[in-house]
Amino acid sequence: MARLLMLLIAFSLLPLSCGYGKELKFAVVPKFYSVFFDQSKTGCVDAAAQIKGVECIYRGPELSSVRLQDQVINQLIDEGVDGIAVAVTQSKYLAENSLKRAKEVGIPVVTYDSDFDASIDEDPKSLRLAYIGTDNFALGQSLGEELKKLRPNGGTLIMQSGRPDSPNLNLRLMGVRTALSGKTYNTPPGELLNNDLGWTEVREPLFNFDQLSQAVKQMESVMKGKPVKADSFVAVGGWAQNDVALYREMMAPYQDKIDNKDIVIIITDTSPEQLTMLKDRLAHINIGQSPYEMGRQAILTLYKIVTKQKYDEIIYTPVTFCTQQNYETCEKPTGM
Structure with a gap:
């Protein structure tokens, strides 16, 4: 399983041609800047580098705050980004504010790491087109x-x-x-x-x-x-x-x-x-978890959505099990 996953990752990292006719800017918005979420930035940057004409924008709040995250998303909407991947801090607030606005102006949204919960009054699929992250x-x-x-x-x-x-x-x-x-x-x-x-x-x-x-x-x-x-x-x-x-x-x-x-x-x-x-x-x-893979798949999924290709609505990223005995080798991913 681990070998197959690495082969798939290696294959998917081969350079792609955008072919969309314009530069595409995709944003990855973490809950806040941290050791964990900053790995999703690396995945985002690496994926964008493989597609000519695609740029990764990694931007989030310094502290965990749904209001600050909402402000970041509104800034990105104002800048005219072509797609947004967001790690949802608080479902209801984002659904009623910035992500509602993204839907109204036609910017595709996917979630990563954290999806919407039942606190929103609508089907999550009406606000986001895919979820990428841990089960x-x-x-x-x-x-x-x-x-x-x-x-x-x-x-x-x-x-x-x-x-x-x-x-x-x-x-x-x-x-x-x-x-x-x-x-x-x-x-x-x-x-x-x-x-x-x-x-x-x-x-x-x-x-x-x-x-x-x-x-x-x-x-x-x-x-x-x-x-x-x-x-x-x-x-x-x-x-x-x-x-x-x-x-x-x-x-x-x-x-x-x-x-x-x-x-x-x-x-x-x-x-x-x-x-x-x-x-x-x-x-x-x-x-x-696999925050790097979350960021990478977020960009690839947004690209597929914008260019009208088939995409997976749910992508569960791998986890690893590490102990005092296997800490040197445990970072070979396995599926859940």
Whole structure:
């Protein structure tokens, strides 16, 4: 599977001719600039370089804010871009503002990393033509399944997320809960675990609002066991580890707890810095996504839409499963 994927990527990177008769400008709009999203910029730039006459514009807010993201999208509309790929921060606000405007002026939109949720009053397909990114519910399930391998008899859990209204993160929370409880939930993020197949969430998820220092402080409270104690920690994003120095400093006193699995630590994403921390035994498992491929496929999909070619409405990008034992080789993608 990994070899086939690499061959497909290599083939698709062969130079293409635009043949559209004009320069095309496609924008990739992240939730905010970060280690994770900036990899989608690289994919965007590389894909655009393979198509003559296509330009990648990577622009987003400095901080996670739906209003700032909305302003960026409106700026791009004013500049007359030919297509927009957006990682949705908050569905309803964008659907009622900038993305409604993009639809009205005829600019095609695709979503990446984070799609619309049920809070909007219309079919997501009426606002976006494709979604490119992780199967977020399946990613959450994978986080839960990996935890079960290390805690087969259940335990107590604290989860960490970014924003309580983030569509992709709520799907991941629901996926974790489904994997641990065996239950099916009607809407994300599901319900707090309460002695479900031996699993109990001792509090609501910790929301860091994409603030890295806050994510580290929250995780430190889990390591201390104050104000509440749990034996398992799952982060549905990589926030705390993205402040490498602060994370390492905070975790140093708790090395024995990690080594003895007094607290099992499972974190999303696998940047090179995160894999080094995995090697250094500062987490037990990292499950990685493919932000580079999200950015690359966003440009290719927008190009197909504008040039009236067939395109996939859903593209799920690969994930990787990394442990302290396989950190050197785990970045060979597998499908979910």
